[in-house]
Amino acid sequence: MSLAVLHSRALNGLAAPEVMVEVHLANGLPSFTVVGLADTEVKEARERVRAALLHSGLDFPHNKRITVSLAPADLPKESGRFDLPMALGILAANGQIDANKLGRYEFAGELSLAGHLRPVRGALAMALAMQRLGSNRALVLPEVSAQEAALVEGLKIHPARHLLDVVQALLPDEAAQGLPTAVAGTRCAPPAPADLREVKGQVGAKRALELAAAGGHSLLMVGPPGTGKSMLAQRFIGLLPPLSEAQALESAAVLSLTSHFDVSRWGQRVLRTPHHTASSVALVGGGSPPRPGEISLAHEGVLFLDELAEYPRNALEALREPLETGRIVISRAARQSEFPARFQLIAAMNPCQCGHHGNTLRACRCTPDAVLRYQSRISGPLLDRIDLQVEVPAVAPETLSAAPDGEASTQVASRVIEAQQRQFSRQGSLNAGLRGDGIDLHCALDAAASKFLQTAATKLGWSARSFHRVLRVARSAADLAGESDVKTHHIAEAIQYRRVLNHGV
Known part of the structure; x- marks a missing residue:
């Protein structure tokens, strides 16, 4: 048989569209051509495939014209994910393996020159795509990638270490040896997160963290250097409930696209902490082909932006839409890719250039204009989208030398879980996700609370977005207290978290 057809998958965002790998051998001037909008890495597969076949003791048709078509064109x-199907296609077209067996499988794997299989990006995304489409084919992957894909239930996943392992399974029935079935990697118990009780003082900031965790709200902490902002952010993960199976799969699939996923960390929320020199492409994603950025890698987890005012302005402005929609669409001239971005933003910044504006323990050297100029690096529209804005003041030496105070993370986390359960049973989502009629229905106020909120909104010149965000935060405060109605004191607490920066809205 001079023609062989195999199945594989490409990557396009979290989607993994099917690719047909067609291999044709013909008489003529010897050549090896790959067609079908193949990138440089795919075209270089010609040399890897040739060396892998020869080193494995298999015949390579040197005297044939080899054409590999990757469809759709x-x-x-x-x-290098198409190395394995290309090599198998050549063997099948040359009659060295049983071509009739190829239709039962989908293949992906990069080959070394010695024929060993190397991991590929996006194995979990490929498995998810097959599950959603109800594919009845088995998936053959390198061993490490197979452990990732095996996390998706209901699929047959076969691991292989070497090209010969796959070839032996595709020989005629009397000589074939079956491939093993992959088992998901060991799921280790997550390490105990740092305890919130280790942060001394900062009662107000700890309360803001609890509110943010309970309702899925974004949070900005403003205060002098060394007051515990980073410590608080690093302990935020410990306040959040465990991921559901669906959330864990989607988070892992995004990480798999950039080879950041570790099977041993399955089911653990991600904390991403990019440096403040990160570009807008690094944060939201981009490139050709498009790759996910930090906001997508933090999907179902936490994105911590320390020194927020030091980030490039265009990088921060790129966060505005994903904060609202929970997704990012990256458009290029030739293609468009969509990535999920339901992350929880925790940010921290100094109040001024020297960092000591408002510090009762050390004098600030900045002029009022310099303070305003520094704080204005965070635009009004971006600040408008951050639900909670809290001051983290300097801590007195006597507090630092005292014993740890406050509640442990486990106590706060138990209240957060109860509050989130109330939200899901009432409205099917966290309070941060309430929109339109949902706000009117679930954040209804009595006359006194409504008048109080309207007065504050008029006096402070809030936008409609700020008005609704205060309602959502107040709803979270009521849920933490176990109260069915949003009352005036809940509104009053929520209002306090909108007045930290000079140009706050």
Whole structure:
């Protein structure tokens, strides 16, 4: 047989569209051509495949004209994932393996020159795509990638270490040896997160963290250097409930696209902490082909932006839409990719250039204009989208030398879990996700609370977005207290978290 057809998958965001790998051998001037909008890495597969076949003791048709077509032709193909199906296609077209067995499988894997299989990006995304489409094919992957894909239930995943392992399974029935079935990697118990009780003082900031965790709200902490802002942010993960199976799979699938996923950390929320020199592409994603950025890698987890005012302005402005929609669409001339971005933003910054504006323990050297100029690096529209804005003041030496105070993370986390359960049973989402009629229905106020909120909104010149965000935060405060109605004192607490920066809205 001079023609062989195999199945594989490309990557396009979290989608993994099917690719047909067609291999044709013909008489003529010897050559090896790859067609079908193949990137450089795919075209370089010719040399890897040739060396892997020869080193494995298999015949390579040197005297044939080899044509490999990757269909559909208008779908960009990248990375070395097509090495394995190309090599098998040549063997099948040359009669060295049973071509009739190829239709039962989908293949992906990069080959070394010696024929060993190397991991590929996006194995989990490929498995999810097959599950959603109800595919009845088995997936053959390198061993490490197979452990990732095995996390998706209901699929047959076969791991292989070497090209010969796959070849032996595809020989005629009398000589074939079956491939093993992959088992998901060991799921280790997550390490105990740092305890919130270790942060001394900062009662107001700890309360803001609890509110943010309970309702899924974004949070900005403003205060002098060394007051515990980073410590508080690092302990935020410990206040959040465990991920559901669906959330864990989606989070892991995004990480798998950039080879950041570790099977041993399955089911653990991600904390991403990019440096303040990160560009807008690093934060939201981009490139050609498009890759996910930090906001997508933090999907279902936490994105901590320390020194917020030091980030490039265009990078911060790129966060505005994903904060609202929970997704990011990256458009290029030739293609468009969508990535999920339901992350929880925790940010920290100094109040001024020297860092000591409002510090009762040390004098500030900045002029009022310099303070305003520094705080204005955070635009009004971005600040408008941050639900909670809290001051983290300097801590007195006597407090630092005292014993740890406040509640442990486990106590706060138990209240957060109860509050979130109330929200899901009432409205099916966290309070931060309430929109339109949901706000009117679940954040209804009595006459006194409504008048109090309207007076504050008029006096402070809030936008409609700020008005609704205060209602959502107040709803979270009521849920933490176990109260069914949002009352005036809940509104009053929520209002306090909108007045930290000079140009706050």
